[in-house]
Amino acid sequence: MTNMRPPNKTILLKVVILGDGGVGKSCLMNRFVSNRFDENSFHTIGVEFMNRDIEVDGEKYTLQIWDTAGQERFRALRTPFYRGSDICLLSYAVDDRDSFKGLIQWREEFLKYADVKVEHFPFIVVGNKCDVESQQRKVSLEEVSSWCQELHVSSFIETSAKNATNVHEAFVLAVRQWQRLEKSTEREMHAHGETIDLTKSVKLPSQKISCCAAAGSAQNSRSNSPAMFSNNRHENF
Numbered sequence: 001m002t003n004m005r006p007p008n009k010t011i012l013l014k015v016v017i018l019g020d021g022g023v024g025k026s027c028l029m030n031r032f033v034s035n036r037f038d039e040n041s042f043h044t045i046g047v048e049f050m051n052r053d054i055e056v057d058g059e060k061y062t063l064q065i066w067d068t069a070g071q072e073r074f075r076a077l078r079t080p081f082y083r084g085s086d087i088c089l090l091s092y093a094v095d096d097r098d099s100f101k102g103l104i105q106w107r108e109e110f111l112k113y114a115d116v117k118v119e120h121f122p123f124i125v126v127g128n129k130c131d132v133e134s135q136q137r138k139v140s141l142e143e144v145s146s147w148c149q150e151l152h153v154s155s156f157i158e159t160s161a162k163n164a165t166n167v168h169e170a171f172v173l174a175v176r177q178w179q180r181l182e183k184s185t186e187r188e189m190h191a192h193g194e195t196i197d198l199t200k201s202v203k204l205p206s207q208k209i210s211c212c213a214a215a216g217s218a219q220n221s222r223s224n225s226p227a228m229f230s231n232n233r234h235e236n237f
């Protein structure tokens with residue numbers, strides 16, 4: 001089998017961000033795509049997405065980032081958009097213990113509606129708001145690390161959308177995790193004598209599309225050294 005992707009072809013990856021309401025999903029997307037931060041970010045209703053092109057290890061990617069509504073009442077509006085995802089960021093806020101505990105449900109909800117195989121799917125755990133004072137921190141690195149090991153999630157990173165810490169790095173980590181899994185899938189297909197055709201062109205939406213108009217009440221805002229790991233080794237960005 002050969003990888004039939006032409007050189008310099010841009011790869012479109014659908015990245016979905018999940019997590020409880022208020023952990024900072026919209027802010028992470030906006031920081032990554034527009035390098036902006038909004039202290040008074042509104043609750044997302046349904047889903048929104050934005051595109052950003054990046055290059056990782058010499059390969060070009062268009063990341064189509066789907067920001068979902070974390071509030072339970074919007075469940076039916078967000079779940080239809082999980083299908084076709086290439087990467088899932090499971091996000092919590094380091095100052096919100098319940099949002100960390102909620103990760104298990106987010107993972108289950110994603111697996112149910114995206115209809116993907118867990119062993120072949122790149123989940124990345126993102127602990128946002130790492131800018132908060134240490135006394136406000138409610139989730140330790142050890143806890144996250146053992147949670148990730150238990151659920152075979154190999155990448156974890158702490159971010160701050162507020163001060164831009166590790167936001168770009170989180171998406172690069174996600175792409176690298178996707179690359180690793182893609183290579184292992186290619187190896188498996190090779191072992192079974194199958195061929196994959198990566199030459200088909202993909203039509204990209206050009207701009208931000210709001211599938212459900214964002215509205216609602218403004219939320220209240222809610223320095224530690226950020227951490228990350230990936231497959232038990234450090235990443236260089």
Ligand SMILES: Nc1nc2c(ncn2[C@@H]2O[C@H](COP(=O)(O)OP(=O)(O)OP(=O)(O)O)[C@@H](O)[C@H]2O)c(=O)[nH]1
Nearest residue numbers: 021022023024025026027039041044070160161162
């Ligand atoms: N201190 C701090 N506050 C943040 C950070 N990221 C987001 N916030 C604040 O957290 C609040 C919620 O942010 P959002 O991005 O709207 O949260 P969300 O996860 O998209 O929420 P839903 O749309 O309801 O699911 C806002 O007041 C942000 O200003 C961060 O890195 N640090």
